[in-house]
Amino acid sequence: GAGVSQSPRYKVAKRGQDVALRCDPISGHVSLFWYQQALGQGPEFLTYFQNEAQLDKSGLPSDRFFAERPEGSVSTLKIQRTQQEDSAVYLCASSPRTSGSYNEQFFGPGTRLTVL
């Protein structure tokens, strides 16, 4: 399979725990995005990487959220001291391009995080 993969697919955490969500983009894709999708809503942008550089983190809801992509391929979204409002599906997307209005993003299956 050459698509975007994410792991784990499901994660249950107790409030206050730290979690790490992994994204494997399509090989060679320069751009990588993280989105948060609350139940019944559209995805909301969290952060964007171009290769290993995090160019936009304006959507991260608090300083408990941290993302990295150290080698320009795999990315990890970390949430510290999880809260119930963090419960959502976290979607990763990658794209071969860096600019231009046509910039199709290929999405992974998402990680469904439930914080108890």
Added chain:
Amino acid sequence: AQKITQTQPGMFVQEKEAVTLDCTYDTSDPSYGLFWYKQPSSGEMIFLIYQGSYDQQNATEGRYSLNFQKARKSANLVISASQLGDSAMYFCAMREGDPNDYKLSFGAGTTVTVRA
């Protein structure tokens, strides 16, 4: 302000009939791209169709077509000859042309249920 508005939370359509999903958008950027994604219950976002702001013709992709009315800022998706497998959530999204703005802004989505 919402950049993408989808006013239809849910729609029912008879198999083999056509359905139109509404989408209006708000941007002051002359260069932008509009996307439609399908999200089945499995959770993965599937790209359907793209329309660029400078495209002269409405985009078509198989059974999907986009009714682009630039002056009205609308980009409605038409699904012709509906199939049971079309039952899913549908999202309209926009990427604005600012080179520093990479993210997609999504609407709240429309749930489509195809009846046999």
